[in-house]
Amino acid sequence: MNTMTQDLFRQDAYLTECTATVTAVTGQGLVLDRTVFYPLGGGQAGDAGVLVLAGGGQIAIADTRKGKDAEGHPTADIVHVPAPGQEAALAALKAGDTVTARIDWDRRHKLMRFHTATHLLCRVVPQLVNGCSITPEYARMDFNMTDPLDKDALTQGLAALVAAAHPVTVGSITDAELDANPALVKSMSVSPPRGSGVVRTIRIGDTDDAVDLQPCGGTHVANTREIGAVVVTKIEKKSATTRRVVLGFAA
Numbered sequence: 001m002n003t004m005t006q007d008l009f010r011q012d013a014y015l016t017e018c019t020a021t022v023t024a025v026t027g028q029g030l031v032l033d034r035t036v037f038y039p040l041g042g043g044q045a046g047d048a049g050v051l052v053l054a055g056g057g058q059i060a061i062a063d064t065r066k067g068k069d070a071e072g073h074p075t076a077d078i079v080h081v082p083a084p085g086q087e088a089a090l091a092a093l094k095a096g097d098t099v100t101a102r103i104d105w106d107r108r109h110k111l112m113r114f115h116t117a118t119h120l121l122c123r124v125v126p127q128l129v130n131g132c133s134i135t136p137e138y139a140r141m142d143f144n145m146t147d148p149l150d151k152d153a154l155t156q157g158l159a160a161l162v163a164a165a166h167p168v169t170v171g172s173i174t175d176a177e178l179d180a181n182p183a184l185v186k187s188m189s190v191s192p193p194r195g196s197g198v199v200r201t202i203r204i205g206d207t208d209d210a211v212d213l214q215p216c217g218g219t220h221v222a223n224t225r226e227i228g229a230v231v232v233t234k235i236e237k238k239s240a241t242t243r244r245v246v247l248g249f250a251a
């Protein structure tokens, strides 16, 4: 199988649904020619939602992953992983069928708010990151550092950046520009989304005075104000050289 799913969410993270054509039904899940579903990657959880069938009925999607070839290498396919118990609807689906792919927007919006918040945290804690996980319930980042961190100070630092209503914009730089500016890469664990000669970037703040600018393939809110009340719920010393910061939404 040599297909490619058009990733509509990279240019417009606010798209909640699209019509698409099924290109493959595999043991991994359903592959579409285009989708609004974000596949697990860069620390951000894969989307959930439904595929509404043209003939009526729908298939619940529990997760979204990048496709893998027989050797386990990633492909350009995006695989929609059905929830358990969808066998009957799946059996009726075949390549060429038309569906409407609709994400669970409440869940995705939480992922977007948390993902942008983790980039703000990179500004508040200017240290290299060696782990990151963004879920609908919490986000956590592991910083490569030995100094202690103060929970309340971090929460206040984030709140100020959220309240400042900084615009968040998608851009790109070339591989060569990235190689010339290695400090843009803040993550030791997630490599920039290279491959096409151009790397997607997320900028927070104005062009001349960015709050944060880094390579990222994830989905983000358009303005930091949309993050709302995010608080640091926990700081853990994971190792002698790792401080873990956990974010949650204020109750």
Ligand SMILES: [Zn+2]
Binding pocket: 042, 115, 119, 215, 216, 217, 218
């Ligand atoms: Zn990111």
